[in-house]
Amino acid sequence: MSQLTLKNLGKSFDETDVIHDVSLDVADGELVCLLGPSGSGKSTILRMVGGFEPPDRGSIIIGDHDVTHVPPERRPTGMVFQSHALWSHMSVAENIAFGLKLRRLSRADIREKVTNVLKLVGLDGYGARRVWQLSGGQQQRVAIARALVLEPKILLLDEPFASLDQHLRERLREELRDIQRRLGITTLFVTHGQDEALSLADRIVVLKSGKIEQVASPDRMYRDPQTRFVAGFIGSMNFIACDIRNGYADHPLFPIAVPVSDGPVELAIRPEALSIRPDTNSPARIHRTTDYGTHILVDITMPDGVRLKAMCPPSSAYKAGQPVALSADNVAIFRGEEKLATITPVASRSLTHA
Structure with a gap:
């Protein structure tokens, strides 16, 4: 896998700064949660890392390569969206295989990789089903599988469980954490849920108005908040x-x-x-x-x-x-x-x- 480095990242919309010189290092194999209220800039940062939003300032480095101006399809990243973004006219296997086909892999290789990733996300035997035949949790597993099958160096997740009920959300985030640890994949996870960040993250980045308030492990963030905002935002x-x-x-x-x-x-x-x-x-x-x-x-x-x-x-x-x-x-x-x-x-x- 690889390390992710953000250096003085900045973004403006309509001449208004929404991201202010954000710098962050995510270690190889680390899971870091971007946490903050709506409008804090967490999803904008994720989209910039994925190449879906160009930064106005700063740089994005994955491993030893500056990918700041590299298009999303050429970045070693895999993105999972809140809305799943699956194609309803395709089967589960076809959704997962789409990116592999663009890379012109052989049918045998595609079949093997799709089979393996379906087992990884707990959907073994679901390849022939249509997306509309799946529950919300199963659809999110397919979205995660579609990102993982490309073997990205950096996994990006934008509030992937926000639309699910609490019990399913808790179960899926535990499964995701197990998969992330098993693969050792460097992960950047966006959430507005404190419980989600505290249970998933190796480190939490709390954002407010496009600025980093504090970066710390979950226990340190809860027990030793460094600003009044963090103290009021994390827990009660x-x-x-x-x-x-x-x-x-x-x-x-x-x-x-x-x-x-x-x-x-x-x-x-x-x-x-x-x-x-x-x-x-x-x-x-x-x-x-x-x-x-x-x-x-x-x-x-x-x-x-x-x-x-x-x-x-x-x-x-x-x-x-x-x-x-x-x-x-x-x-x-x-x-x-x-x-x-x-x-x-x-x-x-x-x-x-x-």
Whole structure:
């Protein structure tokens, strides 16, 4: 396989920059997810790598070759689209074989390669079927097989499971990850789903407005977000506004020592890092509880109207309206988009004792 390198990649539409000097290295055999909200530029980057969208600035290098101006049919890439892009008048085998025929391979070689890739994606024996006879998940497997049969150096996937139901989406992404590891193929995967990125990726690239916010492994991205945007975008996060005065957070619940300069900040606390306990003297009240089986998510209303979420064991017996005191195991401190510090552990006081 091969390494993918993006150097200062830029793109503009109608004189508006949509991709701003994006640089990224994807190692040989690595699966990297481009993650971000709609309009963040993730699909545009993928299309530029595949040759379907020309960059205005920068370069794209695959292995030792600059492919920036190479047309898509001559790039060592395979693309899988969200819409499958299969031909309904062709059989499954004919869809998969189309690119091989363009390369003028022999019928025997084409037959062998199609048979092997159908087995790889779990569709052995489906070659003679028409596309319209397949389920959505089977159609997506065909689209993946059509890309893989060309033996690309770089596999590109643009939200391939977005149109599928949750259970099928989870199963297919596990299968895809198994195939990717078995083949050792370098993969760039676009998604707007956090769970998908966290479960699939070796590394995640979070994009916002055409710029890279952070590049990190899934565990690092979740546990150590470097910007306020990433902290709020990845997983669930409680944000509490307060001021730092004389080295302490001026908040009745978390009057913690913070090694940053005085001024306004936000305390960021994950629901699983927020603990609650019954306290009849506390003005914080439970708004509602949601039982997810594996845990209970408790919504808490603070006296100033701010809502917080706490993740509790499934055996918890909290009820709406119940007063509770709170404490946190880990607090990140943000000023604007900049992360200033992480405080752990944190012992907090009851609101009534502040």
